Amino acid sequence: MKHVAILSNPTDFHAHAVHEILERKGAEVTFFSATDFPSNLHLTIRNNESQSLPASRYSESPSESNSYSSVWVRRPNRPVIPDFIVREDRNHAIQECERMRDAYFHTFATNAFWVNPYHTIHHTENKILQQQIAMGVDLQIPDTLFSNDPKEIRSFLKQYDQVIYKTLTAYNMPTTVITAADLPPDEILSVTPGIFQPLVKKAYELRVTVIGQHFFPARINSQGTTMGEIDWRKDHGKYEVTFDRYELPPQVKTQCVQLMKQLGIVYGCIDFIVSPAGEYYFLEINQSGQFLFLEQMMKDPWPLADAMAEMLLQARPDFDWQEGKNCIQFDADVRLVTQQRKAASMQKHLAPAPA
Secondary structure, eight states: OOEEEEEEOTTOHHHHHHHHHHHHTTOEEEEEEGGGTTTTEEEEEEEOSSOEEEEEEETTEEEOGGGOSEEEEOOOOOOOOOTTSOHHHHHHHHHHHHHHHHHHHHHTTTTSEEESOGGGHHHHTOHHHHHHHHHHTTOBOOOOEEEOOHHHHHHHHHHOSOEEEEOSSOOSOOOEEEOGGGOOOHHHHHTSOEEEEEOOOOSEEEEEEEETTEEEEEEEEOTTOSSTTTOGGGGTTTOOSEEEEOOOOHHHHHHHHHHHHHHTOSEEEEEEEEOTTOOEEEEEEETTOOOHHHHHHOSSOOOHHHHHHHHHHHTSTTOOOOTTSSOOOOOHHHHHHHHHHHHHHHHHSOOOOOO
C-alpha cells in the first residue's frame, strides 16, 4: 500500500479533499498539521558520526519518516506559539521553531517523491525571482517595478496612464489601480515595498494548472464583469466571471515547462494575461495554488483533485492518467465528506495563528 504524507493545516480544504480521494484509491495517508508544532507535534533530529536520524512524535505515536512514498507540501502555516510565552520572547520562539521545522522536513522522507520539494518553497514564492526566470525562458512580462524607494515609485507612476499595485507576499489584498494621489507619505512607502506595473489591457486571463506533465489551462472570462476586470478574484461569490477550457500554444507550454524545471517544482498554477493583440503576459506562478474552484465553477471541469491524487500515488511527474478513466470526481458526495474531514480536523488540530 502506498503511504502519502500531507503537510498542511486543518483549515485547508484542498488537503482534505485530496486526502479523501487518496483513501478511496486505497492509499494510506498521514496528515501533518504544521500548526501543531511545537505544542503537540514533537520533532527530533539525531546526528552522529554515521547517520542523521529524523523522527516525529504525534500524540504519543512515533512516525517512521522513510515509510512514505510521496509527500505533498500543501500549505504549512507558521508554528503556533502557546499563549504562556511572553510577548518579548514570542518572535524568538517563532524563529527557533521555524528553523527546526525547516531542518526537519529537509531531512524527512528523503527517498520519497515531493510535491513540491521542500527546499523550493521560499525561492519559488519569490516573485522577483519568478520574473527573472520567466524572462530567461523568453516569457513576456509587463514592465515591473519592485521598490520601496518613494522617488522611483512616483517616477514610475508618471510614465503610465494607469498603474496597478500588488503585494510581494500572499496578503489578502486584491490587485488595485492607483494614482499618484493614492500614494501614502514617503515614510510609509519606505517601509512597505510593493509591486507596480502598468495596467495591461486584457482580452481575457489564463489560469494554467500544471500537475506533473499534465497541463490544465483555463480561460478566465473576466472582462465586462462588475468586479473582476482588474482582479478576477474580487468577483468571488458573484459568479459573473466564467471559466472555459483553453488550448495553450505549444511555445507557451514549452516555456512553462522550462520555468517549472528551473524552479525545481512539479506542481504549480501559472497566471497569464492575454492582450487583445494576442500577447501572453506572464504574471506569476503559485507553487501551492488552488484548483478546486475550477472543478466547481467550470461548465466542463477536469477532475483536478483526482489528477493530483494520482501523481501522489504513482510518485512521479510523468504519472499515467487519462481523464474519465477511473477518475474520482469532486462531486457532492466527496465535497460533503471533505467538509466533514475539515470540521473534524479543526477539532483535533490547533488553528493557524492570526496573520
